Amino acid sequence: MGEPPNGHGNGHGNGRREVTVSDVAAAAKVSKATAARALGDYGAVSEAVRDRVQAAAEQLGYRPNALARTMSTGRSNTLGIVVGDIENPFFAQATRGAADVANAAGFDLILSNSDEEADTEQKAIGVQLAKRVDGLLVAPASSVDLDNLRTIIDAGRPLVLFDRAAPDLEVDTVVADNRRGAEQLTGLLTAAGHRRIAFISTIRHPGGFRRGDTLGSSSVADRVQGFTDALEGAGIADPESFVHLNARQEGVEPLARRLLEDRDRGITAIVASDSLIALGVFRAARALGRSIPHDLSLVAFDDADWTSVTTPAVTVMAQPIHEIGAEAARLLIRRIGGDGGPVVTRTLPQHLIERDSVAPPARR
Amino acid sequence: MGEPPNGHGNGHGNGRREVTVSDVAAAAKVSKATAARALGDYGAVSEAVRDRVQAAAEQLGYRPNALARTMSTGRSNTLGIVVGDIENPFFAQATRGAADVANAAGFDLILSNSDEEADTEQKAIGVQLAKRVDGLLVAPASSVDLDNLRTIIDAGRPLVLFDRAAPDLEVDTVVADNRRGAEQLTGLLTAAGHRRIAFISTIRHPGGFRRGDTLGSSSVADRVQGFTDALEGAGIADPESFVHLNARQEGVEPLARRLLEDRDRGITAIVASDSLIALGVFRAARALGRSIPHDLSLVAFDDADWTSVTTPAVTVMAQPIHEIGAEAARLLIRRIGGDGGPVVTRTLPQHLIERDSVAPPARR
DNA sequence: GCTCTTGTTGAGACCGGTCTCAATCCGGTA
DNA sequence: TACCGGATTGAGACCGGTCTCAACAAGAGC
Structure with a gap:
């Protein structure tokens, strides 16, 4: 022919x-x-x-041809990383941390976004596994529904979780000390005299939050725990009623607005579970003509670069985000190298950066 | 045994x-x-x-085993993407755009950071090629030194450039209309009465900028072009002297500070080539006690989410970042599909968002 | 009943590397 | 001169898929 x-x-x-x-x-x-x-x-x-x-x-x-090499050696020198959304600065930074460690050790990264959706995550994991990555770095969409993660373990691939833990799974994990961070952040507010403080997160959770509920993300769960502990410690009744989840559905700005306009609730301070939420709160306050910190105190997780440049600059709990990704990659590579030691959980410390967004509540 | x-x-x-x-x-x-x-x-x-x-x-x-399949079919269903730094929100967003299109078409992404360094970029490209990606998406570290890009073409892999063009290379490209954007942004300033306007970019360029110099990044080159054209149009002499490059070396905050403190220069307005630079300028102004927009007008590229929340909110030239990545991926996938049509260059429009960071210059 | 077509199946080559194993070559040694 | 051990080299299997091609079966058409 x-x-x-x-x-x-x-x-x-x-x-x-x-x-x-x-x-x-x-x-x-x-x-x-x-x-x-x-x-x-x-x-x-x-x-x-x-x-x-x-x-x-x-x-x-x-x-x-690296593929041919992989075929015979069984090593692809590729790691899979699945994050919620690479556009989220938290994940972007963690990914960078992981990429740096990976590269230094001769690995590349296949990136997937889960959109915090179990199905999407499942698909992503399936593909990564099919491409025979040497191991996976996952910020799991759920800390509770473990099917997706088990797929990885069943396939015999090393797995390291980051940002969120899965307590019921025997797997290496890198998280930040969210509980303590939330407690400190909230403590700042109660110390300033606030009694009606809202906690806002975008995590999905059917129905209102109640004591004992299991949240899908361990990091948010820990923050909620730290938050309610702090309120309780300050003698505030029914701390759970101050927890507001599902902010994505309503939109964080509308939610914040609704909260601020609710005279009965009388919210005087807000704890934002991440910097994107803080942004929404900021916008809501501005739209309502409430001045921070006089009419509203605000604290947030993550030292996003803009938080130092607003008026007022916002008090934040900084997380070692880059290091979270880097350490996760280190653990993973160690496992790939054949380390069969006991499962480890790294809980990295957060640190407080006090700026100007907290003041005593205005008297009504 | x-x-x-x-x-x-x-x-x-x-x-x-x-x-x-x-x-x-x-x-x-x-x-x-x-x-x-x-x-x-x-x-x-x-x-x-x-x-x-x-x-x-x-x-x-x-x-x-997807690798085995690739071995025999020659298709890996994987795209390579090399960006300057995934932590940079611009690249994170573009990557997300590309990832969405890629996933929808059944492709994954191998991510590499070039750090805007030719060597690192070269290495990244080498690995991607070795892993037999079906094509590459590159925001080239240089629009001028084309060796790295040629490697790809020589290897017979489809390539699409995004954010920056390489005029001397026959290759599909997706960029924003930076020249027009810069002209508009600068025009806002001259219209307000400014005569001493600085343009700040982090791009590396040996020695000071002079008319006719070829810059490493076509997008910055275009912005500089638009900027100087606008100044010229306003009858301002020696527009090139207002262009400040290499801001990373000195640090953008120190550079901005130096500029603002220089009485002889008498800078009354700044065009920031991206949102990270705008942030540095904001910090410098704050540190010096200069108020925006009264003492200093500021405009910037990219509608970073925080720009609407500062005091004042900053006037920006928004780019369709997500779409830049998405369109690049579309073009690439089309080529992979075998489209042998003529090389295309997409120039996507930017759009102005006027906020409150521009005012007439204070009289001295 | 016989050829033709269509549908289903199996054998085996192939992709491009790595790796095992045996063969060969070499100088040094008894 | 014959033997030994280490260094080099070549042949060919293997990784896990895809794909071509031939063999075979069954129903259609004459």
């Missing part, structure tokens, strides 16, 4: 075939095995032959 | 071997070829056999 010579259907659109070890071997007049040794830098090859092979490779523009 | 049965050295740490088509075939008592057909959903298989095979696969927990 009039096919292009040597092409048998595959190849990549353009007629050119990739140059392979065999081609190089032929050009250097050695066997494929020897050429492979010279190129892959393993086994023993004489100086002369190595040079000859490398020259031939150079000459032909040889470019190793 | 006392090796684990059936294992011959590879495998993944745990003893378990992956289950393959052959295993499934054996279990379903058909040939490997037939099992593959039933599982891969290609060729013709009888209803009965298909069911039998699928049941066996289910039973054994078969999970296809």
Whole structure:
């Protein structure tokens, strides 16, 4: 048939075939095995032959096929990372931390967004597994529904969780000390005299929050815990009633607005579970003509870069986000390296940055 | 030897071997070829056999090896994306746009950061190529030094550039209309009466900027062009002297500070080439006790979410960032699909969002 | 009844590497 | 001179899929 010579259907659109070890071997007049040794830098090859092979490779523009290598070695030197949304600065930063550690160790990252959706996450994990990543870094959409994560473990792939834990799963985890962070942040507010403080998170949770409820994300659960503990410690009754979830559904700005306009509730301070929420609150306050911190005190998680530049600058609980990603990658790579030691959980400290968004409540 | 049965050295740490088509075939008592057909959903298989095979696969927990598939088909269903820094919100957003389009078309993304460094970029591209991505999305570290990009083209891989063009290369490109954007933004300032306006970018450029200089990034080059055109149009002499590059070296806050403190220069307005720079300027102004917009007018590229929440809110030129990434991915996938049409360059419009950071210059 | 077509199946090559194993070559040694 | 051990090299299996091709079966048409 009039096919292009040597092409048998595959190849990549353009007629050119990739140059392979065999081609190089032929050009250097050695066997494929020897050429492979010279190129892959393993086994023993004489100086002369190595040079000859490398020259031939150079000459032909040889470019190793990492996939073929993976096929025979079983190592892909690729990590999978699945985050909620790479546009979220938290995940972007954590991903960068992971990427830096991964690169330094010779790994690449396949990135997937779960949109905090179990189905999407499942699909992403499926693909990563199919592509034979050496291990996965996951910020799980759920700390409770463990099916997706178990898929990974069943497939025998190392797994490290970050940002959120899955207490019922035996797996390495890197989180921040959210409970303590929330407690401190809230303490600042109660110390300033606030008694009616709202906590806002975008996490989905059917119905209102009640004591004992299990939240989908362990990090939010921990924050809620720290928050309610702090309120309780300050002698405030029914702390759970101050917890507002599902903010994404309503939109955080509308929710904040509703809260602020509710005279009966009389909210005088807000704890924002992340910097995006803080932004929404800021907008709501501005729209309502409430001044921060005089009419409303605001504290938030994450030292987003803009928080220092608003008027007033906002008091935040900074998380070592970059390090969370980096440490997760370190743990994962260690496991991939064959470390069979006991499962570890790293709880990294957060630190408070006090700025100007907290003041005593205005008297009504 | 006392090796684990059936294992011959590879495998993944745990003893378990992956289950393959052959295993499934054996279990379903058909040939490997037939099992593959039933599982891969290609060729013709009888209803009965298909069911039998699928049941066996289910039973054994078969999970296809995408790498093996790639080996024979030549398609990896993976795109490479190399950005300056995923932590930069611009790149995070563009990446998300690309990821969405890619996923919808059945592709994944391998992510690399170039740190705007030619060497790092080169390495990243090398790895992506080795992993046989079907195509690459690159925000090139340089629009001028084309070696890295040529590597890709020489390897016969489809390539799409985004955010920055490489005019001397025949390659699909998606950029924003930076020149017009800069002209408009600057025009706002001159119209308000400013005559001494600084443009700040972090791009590296040896020595001071002079007319006719070729900048490493086409997008910055275009902005500079629009900026100087606007100044010229306003009858301002020596527009090039108002262009400040290399802001990363000195740090943008220190640079902005130096500029603002320089009485001879008498800068009354600043055009920030991205939102990170705007942030630095904001900090510098605050540190110096200059009030925006009375003592200093500020405009910036990118409608970063915080720009609406500062006091004053900042006037920005918004870019369709998400769409830049998405469109780039669309073009790339089309090429991968075999479209051999002429090279296209998409120039997406930017749009102005006027807020409160511009006012007439204070009289001195 | 016989050829033709269509549908289904199996055998085996192939993708591009790695790796095992045996063969060969070499100088050094008894 | 014959033998030994280490260094080099080549042949070929293997990884887990896809795909081509030939064999075979059954129903259609004459």
